[in-house]
Amino acid sequence: MKYPLQYLVALSLVDRRQDDLEDEFGDLPEKIKEKKDQYNELESYVKETQKVLDEVRDFILKSKKALEELKSREEKLSKQQFLVRNNKEFDAITREIEFARNEYNRISQELQLTTLKEENLVNVLEKQKQDASEALEELKELERDYELIATNQNEELNEIKAARSKIVEQIDKHTLEVYQRIRHTHKDAIVKVKKNSCTGCFSHIPPQKIIEIRNNLDKLYTCENCGRILYPEDLEIDSEYIL
Numbered sequence: 597m598k599y600p601l602q603y604l605v606a607l608s609l610v611d612r613r614q615d616d617l618e619d620e621f622g623d624l625p626e627k628i629k630e631k632k633d634q635y636n637e638l639e640s641y642v643k644e645t646q647k648v649l650d651e652v653r654d655f656i657l658k659s660k661k662a663l664e665e666l667k668s669r670e671e672k673l674s675k676q677q678f679l680v681r682n683n684k685e686f687d688a689i690t691r692e693i694e695f696a697r698n699e700y701n702r703i704s705q706e707l708q709l710t711t712l713k714e715e716n717l718v719n720v721l722e723k724q725k726q727d728a729s730e731a732l733e734e735l736k737e738l739e740r741d742y743e744l745i746a747t748n749q750n751e752e753l754n755e756i757k758a759a760r761s762k763i764v765e766q767i768d769k770h771t772l773e774v775y776q777r778i779r780h781t782h783k784d785a786i787v788k789v790k791k792n793s794c795t796g797c798f799s800h801i802p803p804q805k806i807i808e809i810r811n812n813l814d815k816l817y818t819c820e821n822c823g824r825i826l827y828p829e830d831l832e833i834d835s836e837y838i839l
Contacts, residue, residue: 599813601786603766604775604825606833608786610760615783617749617756624742631735638728645724649717652710659707666700774816778823786825797822 673693680686764772778785787796789806799821809817810828817826 600767600771601813601816601825601827602831602833603763604771604786604816605827605831607760607763607767607775608784609833610756610763611779612784614753614756614760617753620745620749621742624738624745628735628738628742631731631738635728635731635735638724638731642721642724642728645717645721649714649721652714652717656707656710656714659703659710662703663700663707666696666703670696670700771816775825778818778825782822782824784824786827787819788829788831789826790829794819794822794824794826796824801826 670693673689673696677686677689677693680689767775775785782796784796787794789795789801789809792801792803792806793799794801797819799819801819805817806828808815809826810830813831818824819826
């Protein structure tokens, strides 16, 4: 081969075969991404809940310690009441005892509510962990399916990459950029002219343009309707570039 058009056709054949292989994955890549996002979100919920639960448990421990200290202080103050020398000291100790009892009652009520909160958080965390675990298993299953397909394709993909590299070396940068730009819109960026029509969009190609395409293989002609690159039906491609 010596014309850019011939190399472009060969490149298109290789790229289309790679497209076919990628199509075998179906919507697996999208499903994997969605499941991965879901798992990450569920894991973030687990971490947030675990953090709140740790804070709640820390509060419970501190509250229990505070209750023990208040109880001990009340007992100590109660004994001191019988050792005072005047009413002023007695009243002062009585106020301290009353304050300690009020604090004890307040903390006890908070502790009771917080203990209920802890129970609820434990249940929520258990459910979140279960959901995250199930999502992870589903993700692993999807990834196993993907890996199985990828393994089966591995040898052919290596052949495609090698063939593509060899073809691309023969195409100038500008021509390759034109081809790649069209492939963003049409996977079949280059199509043959058959029965005076573009086989990409089936639009009519004027006879004069068909003659120009056949006689000028060093130039690129595109379909005026779809923008695909056109090549004559009888264009020859070396077998070494065809997988």
